[in-house]
Amino acid sequence: MTDLIPRPRVIEAAPGSFEFVPHAVVSGPADLAGAVRRALAVLDLRQGDEVPGGPVTPRQAPISVERDESLGPEAYAVSVTPEALRIVAGDAAGALYAGQTLRQLLPPDAFRSVPLPGARWTIPCGRIEDAPRFSWRGAHLDVSRHFMPKREVLRMIDLLAVHKLNRLHLHLADDQGWRVESRAYPLLHEIGSHRTRTTTKHFRGEAAFDGTPHGGHYTLADLAEIASYARARAVTIVPEIDVPGHASAILAAYPWLGADPSRRYEVLDRWGISQAILSPLPGTIDFLTAVFAEIVEALGHLPYFHIGGDECVLDDWAASAEIMGHRQSLGLATPADLHAWFLRRLADELAGLGSRAVVWDEAFVSGMLREDTIVMPWRGVQVGRRAAAAGHDIVATSVFPLYFDYAEAASPEEPVAIGDAITVGDVTAFRPVPGSWTAEEAGRVLGAQFQLWTERIPDGRTLDYRAWPRGCAMAHVAWSGSGEGFAGALPAHLHRLDAYGVEYRPPEGPRPWQRGGTGTRRHHPGAVPVSQVMRHLEELTHEPDSTRPSLG
Incomplete structure (x- = not known):
């Protein structure tokens, strides 16, 4: 026992x-x-x-x-x-x-x-x-950068249920792909769901592509099936349509939604932040509301809907006389205020559909969100504390130690990752509620979730490697409130994962066939340490009016 x-x-x-x-x-x-x-x-x-x-x-x-x-x-x-x-x-x-x-x-x-x-x-x-310490115990799966077939999503749901995790946050739209059918606007999945190629380099300043098309999307029937399957396993699906930035795939299908309707876009074939941004005009609100309604209807009872709001480059808004005129007509002082107004309008529409809006922390900084909007402070605990103090419920999603696209060791044997390193021990030591927070701030923490961004996760085998056993540690912490007992229980639990067929990363390091090798999956010797990333993000969160992108 x-x-x-x-x-x-x-x-x-x-x-x-x-x-x-x-x-x-x-x-x-x-x-x-x-x-x-x-x-x-x-x-x-x-x-x-x-x-x-x-x-x-x-x-x-x-x-x-x-x-x-x-x-x-x-x-x-x-x-x-x-x-x-x-x-x-x-x-x-x-x-x-x-x-x-x-x-x-x-x-x-x-x-x-x-x-x-x-x-x-x-x-x-x-x-x-x-009984659980926290009500929100989740995993975020990005299916935009690399599409994961429905079978992988259903398998992930099973593994979440095994570990008493109860939220699956599906990142369905980003610059690199739109991943859900729309009957109201079919070009979203007909054009926005695939790209002509994918970069094979993983850092800025390098240009090399595989020349291979990549794509895929879920039908609305697929979403209904996924949601029903999840509910039977006590898992709630949280869909994300990331707006107004990260919009290349949307604008490739419907360029009139952009700040400059004459500009033409393509589904992005590289990683990082783009300048593609939707206009905040009423037509965009109507468009997104129709698409959101389709997704809500397919998923059934949908308590949460994530609308992103992160890493927005607002230059195109500032350069548009029409958009700046709209801002002035609303009595808003800055483009950042318009960004917050746009997300609040979408949250109002979602409330009418019976769903509560969720956003990344950049959307919070102006302080203009609906009071019931949930904030995910990915840039660290300080911005999370500000959101909690302002009366928002939060879900801990900090890069360190909850971004599992970072390597588990700074070793040449590891496959390519965004940076180094987040270990099982780092996750086990994590506390969703820092001890220095007040009781009122602590009461705003719904829970925590780990993030699987898939720029460097092209398939299900790699997904297993990145998710487990770090996901086991996060499940342990989010359920019990601490990592006590985890290290002693893990060896026996790995035998269970073996029987299940999970291709996890062994604690002693990758198996021979899991190593990065010398090809496109090789570990980059200059990978950025996660400590350096967190220092950078900490500096950015001291600028409360900034919606500028923070990390490429």
């Missing part, structure tokens, strides 16, 4: 063990029993109403699940004796997490897709009580 990730609040071991019999029955409310069965699918459990021959007898049903809403959302308690297994859960998510905890108490082969011949399933007796 000491090898559990994340670590439960209460663990009490007792003598003996409980053995699951073939086709054991789970009795209790259908939604809770179904959640337990989903987590323990390898056991082929049944629900009481599926047993032929009438009511379930105690002999048939040593496994029971009950609802107790007083436990709170996502909370559960498990009691195990040799004779019976009893689960009490606050809701279906709590029942699912109880099942995931029981799965970890089984042998690692419980993480395979089917049971191996002769498998016996036993768990130790005892009691576990658990």
Whole structure:
């Protein structure tokens, strides 16, 4: 019971063990029993109403699940004796997490897709009580820079559920690609979803391209499927359409949305920040509202919708007489104020659709956002503290240590990364709420999530390497509030990931086939240390009126 990730609040071991019999029955409310069965699918459990021959007898049903809403959302308690297994859960998510905890108490082969011949399933007796420290425990997946097929998204959802992570932030639109069907504006996916080539160099000042087209998008039906799959695993999808900057893919399809409608754009084939920016005029608001409505309808109940707001170059706005006239008509003093007004208007439209807006921290600096807008302070804790003090809920997303596109070691054996280095230990030591914050500021922290930007993550195998086991550490911290017990539990947990088929980065370093080598995936000897990046970002956050791009 000491090898559990994340670590439960209460663990009490007792003598003996409980053995699951073939086709054991789970009795209790259908939604809770179904959640337990989903987590323990390898056991082929049944629900009481599926047993032929009438009511379930105690002999048939040593496994029971009950609802107790007083436990709170996502909370559960498990009691195990040799004779019976009893689960009490606050809701279906709590029942699912109880099942995931029981799965970890089984042998690692419980993480395979089917049971191996002769498998016996036993768990130790005892009691576990658990509830999350934070309500937002997430992962951000950028599918714009490199498109990830639907199968990879569904697999990521499964892995989030295994680790009791409950948010998948899908970065669906950026300069390098638009990734969702639009029936209202079909050129978005017909033109904006693919580029003619991709840069093979990873730093500024170098120009080399692979000459290979890249692209892909999800249909609205795909989004509906993804959302339904996620809900069944207690994961909420948070879509992101990043505006008004990072707009090359949108403007390649609909150039009239730009500050200069006569300019023509292409889907960007290189990394970094572009000057492509949508105009803040009413026609753009109407366009985006129609597209947002399509996405909200496809995803169903959608509590959160991310609208970006980061790294905007406002020069084209300042150069446009029409846009500056619009700014003056609104009584706004600067282009930065217009940037904040634009995002607030979109947040108002989303509120009408039943969704709460989420933004990156550059969108917060003018102080003009809707009060209920959630801020993700990627540039560090100081700007996060300012947002919390101003009354905004925040989700910790700081580059250090939550950007997993950084290498895990400054070693030539590592594959190419944006910089060096963020280790498992760095993540384990992270605290979403710094100890120096006031109680009111701390109460604004919803949780944390790790970021997977995919300029250097071209496929699912690389995604596994970057995400795990650092994602395990983040899950541990976001659930329990600290990294206590993680290091001791990780070796056993890696055996579970092996059985699952996760191609994680081993703690001792990459396997021979995971190394960067000497080709396009080689580790760059001049990769920027993450400490230097954080110093730079810290300097930028002292300029509260800046929406200028901060990092290329």
